Amino acid sequence: MDWLFGQLHGMFGNKLLDGFRSGHVIDGKDTGVENMKAIWAEKIRANGLKFVDVKRGLAGAERLKWPPTWGEFLDLCAPSLDVNAALHEAIEQMRARQHGKDQWSNAAVFWAAARIGEFDMISQSFAALKPRFEAALNALHKGGDIQPVPPRVPMLPAPSAAESRREYGRQRLDELSASEVIKNVSKGGNLNWAHRIIADERATGKAPLNKLNIARQAVFNVTGTQS
Known part of the structure; x- marks a missing residue:
């Protein structure tokens, strides 16, 4: 986290510090800045970000005039998704989920499909789903934290x-x-x-x-x- 904070500080200088500084200093460290580091570190772990993701986020931050919020930084860390490929996956995996056999490449794909709903994902045409699915993906990334895919329902034995x-x-x-x-x-x-x-x-x-x-x-x- 110190490395990430150092990179961001190198890009934005005191603009970064001023957004979090509390003025309360303990052992030479501002508590507001230290809390920011701890919160970001926890969010990075909770969202399963890897070093390559963080580097992608830093590369995106270089285009900004002001330090990113956590939600903005998370968006920058996310690999760009091919909407068509993601929608094909969502349709296929929503069908598989009915039998507890779904496997998702990205939690955002699952949650975008879940926002639309299982019935529509399975019954509507690709053309009808695409604008809704793309809007759901965009809303998820703007919203910040994307939770892991919930455990799938195990397949039950065939009934008598x-x-x-x-x-x-x-x-x-x-x-x-x-x-x-x-x-x-x-x-x-x-x-x-x-x-x-x-x-x-x-x-x-x-x-x-x-x-x-x-x-x-x-x-x-x-x-x-x-x-």
């Missing part, structure tokens, strides 16, 4: 014939219940249940597809819009 029949019956009950809810909504009810399922799928990418489909259909049938 009896279990399959029970599951089919449960899904049909869900569908029939959804139909009744849709009717009630048209009479003054609400779609909170559907919006909760859709929001959960967008946040985690793990909402069951049958429930997600029912929720989306309910919103469409009632409002005439896709969610």
Whole structure:
């Protein structure tokens, strides 16, 4: 961290120090500057940045007039992604994730796909997904920390014939219940249940597809819009 801070100080001089200095000095060191070093060091570890990534970030910082914030520096450290390649990966891995077999080259690709949602990632065309996916990637990088990909769901053993029949019956009950809810909504009810399922799928990418489909259909049938 001292090396990184020295490099940044060499680029920006007191502009860097003035952004963090507290004026409280212990053992000849400003506590604000030392806290900045500690926080950045922790964020570098948390985001899994390697030395090559930090050097990429420094190279990008040379183009700036002012010292980067942490979020800006993280963006500079990230290798540029080919949106087309990343989207192809996201579609393929979202399908694989249904069986607990997904493997992601970059956590940002996963989170961009998760923001769009499993249902749309699997069902929509590449052309329709591309602008949404690119916007999600950009928003993630602007937001700063990108968390690791959550542990994938292990693949379950194939159900027995009896279990399959029970599951089919449960899904049909869900569908029939959804139909009744849709009717009630048209009479003054609400779609909170559907919006909760859709929001959960967008946040985690793990909402069951049958429930997600029912929720989306309910919103469409009632409002005439896709969610």
